[in-house]
Amino acid sequence: MSLHDQIAQVIRNYHSKGWSPATSTNYSFKDEKNQIWVSRSGIDKSEFKSEDFIKINSKGEAIEEYVNLKPSAETLIHCLIYEMFPETKVILHSHGINPVLISTIEKTEVTFEGFEIQKGFEGQRTHLSQIRIPIMDNSQEMPFFEKELIYRQSQLTNHCFIIRKHGTYAWGKSLFEAKRHLETLDYLCECKFKMIK
Numbered sequence: 001m002s003l004h005d006q007i008a009q010v011i012r013n014y015h016s017k018g019w020s021p022a023t024s025t026n027y028s029f030k031d032e033k034n035q036i037w038v039s040r041s042g043i044d045k046s047e048f049k050s051e052d053f054i055k056i057n058s059k060g061e062a063i064e065e066y067v068n069l070k071p072s073a074e075t076l077i078h079c080l081i082y083e084m085f086p087e088t089k090v091i092l093h094s095h096g097i098n099p100v101l102i103s104t105i106e107k108t109e110v111t112f113e114g115f116e117i118q119k120g121f122e123g124q125r126t127h128l129s130q131i132r133i134p135i136m137d138n139s140q141e142m143p144f145f146e147k148e149l150i151y152r153q154s155q156l157t158n159h160c161f162i163i164r165k166h167g168t169y170a171w172g173k174s175l176f177e178a179k180r181h182l183e184t185l186d187y188l189c190e191c192k193f194k195m196i197k
């Protein structure tokens with residue numbers, strides 16, 4: 001199965017988990033020629049197909065036969081992540097409710113300690129370490145995210161971050177790794193939120 005097909009299937013699965021209501025969220029990957037593909041905006045994610053990815057350049061502009069299609073404004077966040085972490089191959093963006101709920105009670109970061117699933121983040125070997133995941137404020141202005149991400153690059157060691165009352169970005173060197181990061185963060189946020197009395 002091509003990466004186009006595999007990611008389209010993941011998008012439909014995530015929709016069925018409630019992670020992309022009302023056409024929201026976006027996803028991207030780099031193919032074997034390092035060409036970036038991003039999901040088209042405005043598509044119901046329950047019906048997302050492999051043909052719904054469009055080619056973009058490193059500035060987030062649609063190119064070649066896709067030049068007349070408008071990628072979502074958030075495409076620039078994907079471009080920035082590829083630039084900051086060049087080994088990245090897949091970026092997943094979720095509107096799953098657990099990190100969104102956590103972002104209403106935590107300020108600039110959320111911390112986790114003692115959970116076995118923390119090892120889902122590449123580089124984590126034990127449940128005993130303390131994991132810190134950055135929370136950024138939401139904005140419709142892409143330069144805001146550019147400034148914020150570059151300023152906080154050293155905090156992005158677990159390959160993901162949360163945008164307040166919005167959602168999550170997670171990335172990896174493969175689809176398998178990016179999925180693991182997104183799902184680990186969602187699980188941890190669900191645990192933390194349910195533990196609040």
Ligand SMILES: [Zn+2]
Pocket residue numbers: 024025026074093095166167
């Ligand atoms: Zn979003």
